[in-house]
């Protein structure tokens with residue numbers, strides 16, 4: 003038998019991604035960044051991705067080179083077409099169903115903030131179309147792996163299961179366990195599931211139908227956006243009701259840390275900074291620090307400056323920060339906060355800023371450019387989250403030599419190496435970790451920060467180490483490619 007090498011390497015692996023959001027077309031959170039960031043990065047690893055998304059107005063407006071793959075007079079109560087085309091550099095399938103998805107604004111809720119009442123049907127339709135494509139209804143395209151994201155797409159592996167299919171193999175990625183897609187059991191037939199699917203071993207979840215639960219149950223692999231978070235959510239509490247189902251996955255549950263867009267976030271070439279810089283020109287950061295002091299009306303100085311860029315919410319630990327601010331100032335630090343969110347936290351911050359003029363600066367708003375300046379000018383970025391599936395601000399901080407001071411949870415645990423004696427000796431330290439999220443622990447972390455910062459050469463060494471890390475999607479995508487490949491190899495073995 004003569005084995006000829008393929009002329010252009012092995013056949014690329016075909017992955018069908020299904021998601022409700024994709025950057026830059028439609029975004030409410032980190033989910034969109036992952037769904038938009040992975041395909042170009044996976045292409046470097048021999049994986050071709052096509053992404054199925056709902057036909058929201060912003061998606062349909064951007065779609066180019068459109069072809070109609072299929073047309074249905076009645077699909078989950080709606081007239082619909084499956085379109086194929088490209089937008090924002092991505093190969094897309096789009097479920098065009100105006101009755102379900104032609105709604106401006108937030109994809110999940112009406113202008114009054116209430117969830118659309120037909121959300122269970124809308125996203126069952128999306129998942130079901132993912133299932134039809136996966137099983138080869140629109141050949142010649144048949145994916146090797148089905149990759150579904152969050153509850154909106156999570157029913158697809160259940161459709162495969164109840165359709166009697168074991169292929170393609172499926173992966174569910176959980177970006178936010180807080181959104182689980184739990185709906186009434188009365189919908190079972192409307193969403194095309196058989197009666198026996200309503201069981202503890204099926205899609206039943208606390209007396210209703212759980213979309214995310216179904217995905218966890220029937221996907222061949224489940225991933226979260228950091229390894230530590232994958233372990234944490236197997237515990238009651240962090241598991242938010244799903245810990246038992248997650249524990250049953252055993253080794254089929256793992257975590258892959260998110261990448262960042264290293265072009266948008268590049269201190270060597272960042273128009274939002276007063277001065278761009280590299281690990282070899284860290285002294286230029288002083289200009290950004292001065293610009294930051296100006297923007298936040300802080301008194302000028304060389305002393306340690308702590309930045310925060312965050313939603314103001316319980317998750318992010320801002321209440322503890324507010325409580326600790328007097329000690330942080332007493333320790334000789336200045337603080338800038340860029341954030342919006344819960345009104346009581348905004349009020350608490352405003353009060354603190356008024357009590358410490360020149361020491362604490364607060365900007366209550368969302369400002370992308372200012373976020374860059376904080377990363378490029380502050381000495382440390384504080385991220386005291388109570389839980390954190392992955393976290394991006396600490397990753398941007400690492401890339402900008404704005405060293406993270408983080409709570410020891412989730413993706414923060416996985417991405418920041420605490421400056422303990424051993425880590426410093428090895429030259430791998432990149433920040434400070436603390437636990438639990440209390441005032442006492444935060445005070446101790448600040449004291450450690452102040453001492454480290456005072457040792458300029460040690461601090462600079464940590465900054466250079468942090469800035470040398472490869473945080474790109476290209477690298478992270480390798481872990482997804484390996485996971486997808488392991489599933490296909492299991493099949494062909």
Ligand code: ADP
Pocket residue numbers: 031032311312313340341342367368369370373392393394395396
């Ligand atoms: P989460 O998604 O839970 O809010 P992440 O750390 O994963 O937390 O991502 C937050 C993202 O939002 C980061 O890109 C951060 O820079 C950005 N961000 C948050 N608040 C603001 C703000 N007020 N202004 C500008 N950017 C912000």
